[in-house]
Amino acid sequence: MPDIKTDDGCIIHVEVAGPENAPVLMLSNSLGTDLHMWDAQVEPFTRHFRIVRYDRRGHGKSAVPNGPYTMERLGRDVLTVLDGLDIRKINWCGLSMGGMVGQWLGANAANRIDKLILSNTACYFPDKTGWNDRLKLVREKGVASFAPANMERWFTKGFREREPQVVARVQAMFAATPLEGYLGCGAAVRDMDHRPLLAKITVPTLVIAGQHDPATPLEGNEFIRGHIAGAKIAVLEAAHIANIEQPQAYADTVLGFLLN
Numbered sequence: 103m104p105d106i107k108t109d110d111g112c113i114i115h116v117e118v119a120g121p122e123n124a125p126v127l128m129l130s131n132s133l134g135t136d137l138h139m140w141d142a143q144v145e146p147f148t149r150h151f152r153i154v155r156y157d158r159r160g161h162g163k164s165a166v167p168n169g170p171y172t173m174e175r176l177g178r179d180v181l182t183v184l185d186g187l188d189i190r191k192i193n194w195c196g197l198s199m200g201g202m203v204g205q206w207l208g209a210n211a212a213n214r215i216d217k218l219i220l221s222n223t224a225c226y227f228p229d230k231t232g233w234n235d236r237l238k239l240v241r242e243k244g245v246a247s248f249a250p251a252n253m254e255r256w257f258t259k260g261f262r263e264r265e266p267q268v269v270a271r272v273q274a275m276f277a278a279t280p281l282e283g284y285l286g287c288g289a290a291v292r293d294m295d296h297r298p299l300l301a302k303i304t305v306p307t308l309v310i311a312g313q314h315d316p317a318t319p320l321e322g323n324e325f326i327r328g329h330i331a332g333a334k335i336a337v338l339e340a341a342h343i344a345n346i347e348q349p350q351a352y353a354d355t356v357l358g359f360l361l362n
Contacts, residue, residue, distance in 0.1 A: 103115070103116055103117040103118060104116050104118070104186065104187065105163075106182060106183050106186035106187075107182075108159075108178070108179050108182045109178075109182065110167065111165075111167070112159045112164070112165045112167050112179070113164060113165040114156055114157065114158075114159065114164050114165075114179055114182070114183055115137075115156065115157045115162060115163035115164045116154065116155070116156045116157075116183055116186075116187070117137055117154075117155045117156070118152065118153065118154050118155075118187070119144055119148050119152070119153045119155075120147070120148035120151055120152040120153045121148070121152055122152065123152075124148075124150065124151050124152045125150075125151055125152070125193065125216070126151065126152045126153075126154055126189050126191070126192045126193065127147055127151035127152070127153055127154070127192065127193045127194075127195060127360065128153075128154040128155075128156075128180070128184075128192045128193070128194050128195070129143070129147075129153065129154070129155045129195050129196070129200070130156070130158070130180070130194070130195070130196035130197070130199070130200025130201075130203055130204065131157075131158060131161070131196075131197065131198075131199070131200055132197050132198035132199050132200060132222075132342075132343060133198060133199040133284065133287050133288060133291060134161075134245070134252070134275075134276040134279045134284060135161070135272070135275055135276065135279075135343075136157050136161055136162030136163070136275060137155035137156060137157050137162060138162075138275065139197075139272070139275070139343070139345070139346065140153075140155055140345065142345065142346065142349035142353075143345060143349065143352065143353050143356070146353040146357065147353065147356070147357070150357065150360070150361060151193070151360070154183070154187065154189070154192070156180075156183055158176060158179070158199070158203075158283075158287065159171065159175075159176070159179055159283065159286070159287075160279075160280055160282060160283020160284065160286050160287055161279055161280070161283050161287070166280045166282050166283045166286075167282075167286075168282060168286070169282055169283075169285055169286020169287070169289055170285070170286050170289030170290065170293075171286040171287055171289065171290045172290050172293070172294075173202060173203060173206045173290050173294045173296070174206060174210075175290075176203050176206070176287070176290060177203050177206035177207050177210065177211070180203060180207060181207075181211060181214065184214060190214070191213075191214055191215070191216055192214060192215060192216065193215070193216050193217045193218075193219070193360055194207060194208075194215055194217075194218050194219060195219040195221065195356055196219070196220065196221065196223070197221040197222050197223070197310075197343070197344070197345060198221070198222050198223055198317070198318060198342065198343075199223075199287060199290075199291060200221070200223075201219075201220040201221050201222065201223025201224075201318075202223055202224065202225070202290075202291065202294055202296065204218055204219070204220050204223075205220060205223075205225060205296045205299055205300065205303065205326075206296065206299065208220075208299070208302075208303035208305055208307065208330075209296075209299035209300075209302040209303050210299075210302075212303070212304060212305055215305045216305065216306075217305060217306045217307070217308070217359065217360055218303065218305050218306065218307045218308070219307075219308045219309075219310060219356060219359065219360075220307065220308070220309050220310070220323075220326060221309070221310040221311075221344065221345070222310065222311060222312050222315055222317070222318050222323070222342050222343070222344050223309075223318050223322075223323065223326070224318045224322045224323075224326075225294075225295070225296035225297050225299070225300060225322070225325065225326055225329075226294065226295045226296060226297050227291070227292060227294075230292055233288065233291065233292035234292070236248065236288065237285055237288050237289065237292070240281070240284055240285065240288070241281070241285060244281060245276065245277055245278075245279045245280075245281055245284050246277035249273045249276045249277040250273065252273075252276060253269050253272065253273050253276075255316050255317045255341065255342055256272070256317070256341055256342045256343045257269055257272075257340075257341050257342070257343065257346075257347055258314050258340065258341045258347065261340075261341070261347045268346065272343065272346060297329070300326060300329035300330050301329060301330075301331075303330045303331075303333075304331065306332065306359075307327075307330045307332070307333040307334070308333070308334050308335070308336065308355075308356075308359040309323050309324075309326050309327040309330075309333055309334070309335040309336070310323075310335070310336050310337075310338065310344060310352070310355060310356075311323035311324070311335060311336070311337050311338070311344075312337075312338055312340040312341050312342055312344045312347075313337050313338065313339055313340065314339070314340065314341045315340070315341050315342045315344075316341065316342070317341075317342040318342065320337065323335065334359070336355045336359075338351055338352065338355065339351075340352075
């Protein structure tokens, strides 16, 4: 699979699957995961789309340049990937941080987007204290130190009890995130304010929210929906990583929006 170099020399790891002539759906991960967070969706999505998955800078098999990063930098990484693959236009589905990058793309690169899915995400965090505390903890004790507590935010108690092996796999993925990559991307999340961008998004947009999401609560997703003209919202019985907690319902929701 291709590795694509950005204008500042960062190597972005990309994987592509699905029919060559199908429309493209690009998937973008949460903070602290790699492209394998979408494994359960590859089969249903590739029935209809050519899937592009990538590891954000600082994550997975991509390079780990010194941070902090910005949402604009992360958005421009995506455009570089598309240019490197010679892809003119995509559908976008980004979860959590992937939804934040998607908001930047929707406002600043609308000519590259057919439809936009913003999942389990936020446009602004008014209180920076929580993020500062988290980044301080991770800097001092490592990413793995935060992994168990993070699973409690990412998945409902019922899911953690039903699917301990799935949760353990995600926890290991999170713990393996390079320290500088987590800190660099975490700073981008902490510092973003996408509220002025929402009115600039004119492409068809679906917001997906988790009914029990403490990380990017339902009301924040409702705010995004309310400030993008014509946007729709779907609410799933899940916490933060809705595509893993509700893989079938998530795939059905995405495809229902993209294919209609």
